[in-house]
Amino acid sequence: MKISLNWLKKYVFPINMDENQISNILTDIGLTVKGINNTDKDFILDMEITHNRTDAMSHYGIARDLYAVLRFRGYKVHLLKPEINEEINCNNKSRIQIFVKKHEECVRYSGMFISKIKIEPSPYWLISRLKSIGIKSINNIIDIMHFVMYELGHPIHIFDMDQIEDGKIIIKNAEKNTDFQFSDDIKIKLNETDLVIYDTVKPLSIAGMINNIKSNIHIRTKNIFIGSACFNPTIIRNIRKKHFLKIETQHLFEKDIDPNQTVYALQRTSFLIKNMTKNKIICSDIIDFYPNPVSFSKIKLRYNKIVNIIGRQISRKKIKKILLLLEMMIYYENDKYLFISVPSYRTDVQREIDVIEEILRIYGIHKIPIYNKQIKITTFPKIFYKTEHEIQKMFLEQLVCYGFHEIISSTIINEKEYSYLLNSFFNRKEIRVMNPVNQSHKLMRSSLLFNMIDCIKYNYNNNRIDSDIIKFFELGKIYYKRNNKFLEKTCLGIAISQKEKNESKNSPFFYLKGIIEQIFQKSGICNYTQILSKHPLLENGISMLYNHKNLVEIGKYKNNILKKNEMFYAEIDWKYLVSLIQEKKIIYVPFSRYPTSRRDLSLLVDKTFSFERINQLIKKKENHIIKKIKIYDLYEGSNLPISKKSYTISFFFESKKKTLTDKIINNLMKKIEFFLRKELKAEIREK
Structure with a gap:
């Protein structure tokens, strides 16, 4: 502004x-x-x-x-309120009547007409005032309207009074498919949700924001009607967005303004027009529709609350002085509190805490001492989630927040349906039930994947889904034999399936991986590594390892049992995850006060080199100012050798002690480039 x-x-x-x-x-x-x-x-x-x-x-x-x-602060200044003149010649028999049919949308509407005006260029002082804030001069009447709006912050509108049919102003919702033309080449259709100012025949203005071209004043206009209104700002905002209206003063129409200022804005406008016009103008009385006057807010202000919030004792004399300077009147007081009334133009001050904020703002935040005790790194004995039940609750609630649905399925699967998948899970041998209730269901599940497939197929076949993407999770046990030992293991299975080929920008694989990484980060598990997965049923997948032990398998289910539908699956070793969280210690490290810098590096490497290998190699250098390394782009294809692929990697640098200069960062990037050339035989591509 x-x-x-x-x-x-x-x-x-x-x-x-x-x-x-x-x-x-x-x-x-x-x-x-x-x-x-x-x-x-x-x-x-x-x-x-x-x-x-x-x-x-x-x-x-x-x-x-x-x-x-x-x-x-002690300066000897006075506040001069913009001058108005109440001695204007008035024609008490007003020729304008105001009717408001939408009381909840129009809090107040005031208006008056002025006759015998003359449309002409504005004087120099008015042109220069508007020009200084970027407003182009149009004519004396329109310029005064803009001047008052930027002077008082209250929206007003002006009509050619001779174009108002039957001398009636009617505020109501538009009729369906009403034509409204606000310029020679722009016409829009209004409907029942649009608040419009009408006469008895046509719409004059959309809530005072934009006039109908027929109601605008022009060079031959002699009589004008000035309106000053207070509309519901939400209604105004919705109308403007719906019709893509853009006006310079929209910030005034779309905010809570003071309804008690409508008459004053009219008096100020008529005063300026009278002083500027050489003719002897005639003004009507102000017609005012104000069914439910807005009174001053009354707030109880406690002295002890001020001390508790600000943290410092401020003398009661200074508190009262600030309140009076802000035009907040004290109408009752005792030793413990004040009862004050807040002026209606302070629509933002509704509560005791708002008044305290105003006191502190005028008193000066810089006067409140800050005890600059250095924040120490605090080590908590254990993570907040101590028991397995608490950890389970945290994980499952997080998945539900991401839109996943929990399933609970049988631990026994159909041997015929999944016979081709059996004995493929890393030397796991299935356990058979000796006395099955159903002869086709006599195998204990060795993975939650089988139940996920069953559940997704059932929902597809029975049209039980409301969207194109199915998201399920299950926490349960799996059973298998290894080295003649019966083993039981708890796993968390998470699956995403697309109903049909989805053109979504976000790949389900990376979406699933991102969710798991966010949950890990919340649990304090950060230093995990990633390798290509060897899971027999998942393709293009990865294994996430912690301390060289498998924690998660993520990938795309590679069988066509779901026909055209894709399924992405992740299986987490639950017990291992819980043990990691219970052993983790939370360390609080304050944020750096210095900015983070980013540099991108494009390099050409052999196809066998994964990003994780590059990431781990750089991490081993243990440079303390490298905060994060992320893959930005991967390219394989034309213009590159068949055995090569191109990575673009983003490096984020941050120091806890100082602002990093370009020289420091550029020198470190040169060392990284040299290291990658040496270790990976990488070719650094041109930037």
Whole structure:
């Protein structure tokens, strides 16, 4: 938001202040303001206003807030409210009537008409004011409308009164397929959800934001109607997004504004028009629709709560002074608390904590001491999830949050259906039930994969799925013989299957792998390695090892038993995972205060080299400023030798002690390149 400093000074700098005083107040971030008292020069402040501070989205709003800060810091300044003139000649017999049919969407609507105006170019002062904040001058009436909107932060709209049929303003929802033309070449269709200002025949404006081309003022306009409204901001925002409307003042229409300012905005507009127009204009009385007046919010403010939140005792005298400067009136007090009323323009102050925030803001956060005790690395004796039940609950809840459904299946499988898969699980021999209830089901399962296939097939065949992707998990036991020993093992199986060929950008394999890695990271399991999987039923898969022991198998089920549907499966050694989590110690390390830098490196290596091998080789160098290594791209194909493939690897550098310069990072990248050339015979590709 652009704020003109010369414009701002009209309200809050009427008393002489030297240049250095103003500079110190307005330029805390180090910018020096010179020649500030020179009226021929202007300075534009590009300000970021938080979305909840609608009261500060104007020149007078900024001045009002700045006045409180300056006055509290001891500067002798006054706040000048924009002038209005209530002595305008009025025609009490107003020719305009206002009807509001959507009370919940229109909180207040005020209007007046002005006759015998003359459309002409604006004076220099008005043109220069608007130009300073990037607004192009159109004519004196439109420019005054824009001036008041940027001065007070309250939206207003103007119609050619002679185009208002029967002298009636009706606020209601549009009829279906209503044509609305707001320029010569742009026409849109309105429907029942659009809030529109009508006369008795046609729509005049979409909620005061954009006028119908027929109701706009023009060079021959003599009589105008000025409207000032307070609409429901959610309704306005939805209308604008639906019709892709874009206007310069949309930030005013889409925020909670003060309904108690509509009449004042009209008085200010009529005052400026009267002073600017040479003709003797005639104004009507203000017509005001305000069925449910908004009163000041009343809040109880406790002194002990202020101390608890801020962490420091502030004198009660200073607290009261700040409240009065912010126009928060005290209507009752005792030794323990204050009852205050908050002005209606402070729509963001609704609770006690909001008032405390305002007190701290004006008092100065920099005045609150911060005890700079260095944070020590803390070692916890054990992870928060101690028992297997707690670990199980954490894992399964996480999978449910990712959209997976838990299944519970039989431990006995159909021997005929899976005969071709048996005896293929790493020398596992199936265990047969001697007295089976069903002769076809007499094998104990040696993997959860079989049950996953059954469940997915059943859901496909019976149309029991609502989306194109099935996501299941099961925590259960498997049974097998090895070296004449009967073994029982608990596993966590996770499966994703696509109903048909899905053009989704995210591969199910990497999606499944990413979920497992996130759960591992949450559990403190980070230093695992990855190798190509040797699982007999999974293709293009990987094995995730921890301390050289197999923890997870992930891959694509390579049999066509599911026909056209793909299935990706992961099986986790549950007991081993639980033991790792229970032994893990959580170490808290504070975030670095210095930025992370990234460098990409493209290299050509032999096809037999996996990314994991490259990753482990670099990790062995144990450079403390390499925070993370990620694969960015992999390419095999044309323009490359048949025996080669290309990796693009991203390196992330970060230091706990200082900001890393380009020189430090570039020197380290040269060492990495030399190391990869030496160890892998890699060819570094041009950047």
